[in-house]
Amino acid sequence: MTLPDPTDPDLPAAATPTAIAEWVADVLRDRIVKGEIAPGGRLVERKISAELNLSRTPVREALKLLRNDGLIEISRNKGAVVTAYGAQEALDLFEVIAALESLSAGRLARAAGAAEMEELEELHDRMLVFHKIGNHTDYFDTNSAIHDLIVERAGNPVIQATHRRLIARARRGRYLAIMDPARLRQAVEEHCILMEALRARDAGAAEAVWRRHLAHTGESVAALLDPALHG
Amino acid sequence: MTLPDPTDPDLPAAATPTAIAEWVADVLRDRIVKGEIAPGGRLVERKISAELNLSRTPVREALKLLRNDGLIEISRNKGAVVTAYGAQEALDLFEVIAALESLSAGRLARAAGAAEMEELEELHDRMLVFHKIGNHTDYFDTNSAIHDLIVERAGNPVIQATHRRLIARARRGRYLAIMDPARLRQAVEEHCILMEALRARDAGAAEAVWRRHLAHTGESVAALLDPALHG
DNA sequence: CGCTGCGATATGGGATGCCATTCTGCCCGG
């Protein structure tokens, strides 16, 4: 699998004095999120350490980090396997993300300063452009950046840390399929409503629309993961 | 080596074939939550491994677990230090816990079966008795059990996992001081209101009271941590 | 022909040693 450029230029040998384990985790997380390693796929410490030209120790730590993100499960003497990702998991996940992000949106509506609003407006405009010209990749990236920024600028580090732990799993759905155009339009509309609520400092409206937005997103991802399900 | 320290009867040498790291994490977590290791206190891998008669490897893993719980911070060449725990952290923490538990309470109000309600009623009654007779320790334990049960029975594993990660830090406040009797009465009242809402299957009321309950708790803990602050 | 038991292999967990970095304290020069 993905062999082995022994001369891997990204090897952090000199680049990163520490945190090799986190680099390994990033590599593996990417593969899992992008679906290169399918659910049920095995991650064996010795294989990975050989492939990346490292010892098992940082790989072990990286696997623990991924387990912590809920991306894999580790069983003794059986290796790590990528967790399943089905409709139910997506709904569960987005329910929690909705709670965290709507909390953030409400906090922002109450306390956002001019600088924060400026950042948001700028990203929002950019996203609208990408949507209009049909650039899906940049649209999604900007969209994600908006969500992350809302959480970050809400000013509660606990929300941010908790959100970060969940977002990798949530975005596993992004690479599965193209989203329904009708849902795309609805999502953009919800983003616009949020911006209106923030400009009006209407915390209740901001929370409500954002919770709804993320519930819709969760349902869309769930529908993609299980076409038989429609709820 | 693994020579059983005669002074430490809890050594899991034979008791636990695996998961020594988790046992170490439990030991250290207990000490931190109970305040035996003060904020800013240092946890040195070699010291701990010597004290517990094991190698650095499981200790190292345990420290990573604690970092993950947000109880310590690890810096290279400086060791792990217990994170500060002040009024602001408590408020931030309980804001997130309130979001998670109120979500759970709402789900329970909509979907709880007879068995779940029975469990809750039983614990609730027990808590009322402990409160009435002034048994603070058992009151707190039963109270915590109710909160945990609500999250557990809500049927969303993501909520449960996320909640578990936050609760250790939240409960660091429990050992700081005795809570204001007026706040105790208010807390009991809020528990009663929640039970009423659950019995009536009123999800909105359940969410509202539980969010309020946890906001109040956060404010109480924050006030204990910083008597100058009163929000 | 099928079932049981034993051994080989795979795999994660723990122990241990070495290394790089950073912090501390002392000594020397100004």
Next chain:
DNA sequence: CCGGGCAGAATGGCATCCCATATCGCAGCG
């Protein structure tokens, strides 16, 4: 008397070895 630099100690990270256990295949017996 004070400041800068240097040496040694402290400390976490990585590499490597050994071990316990679970899994799988094969052989031998019923």
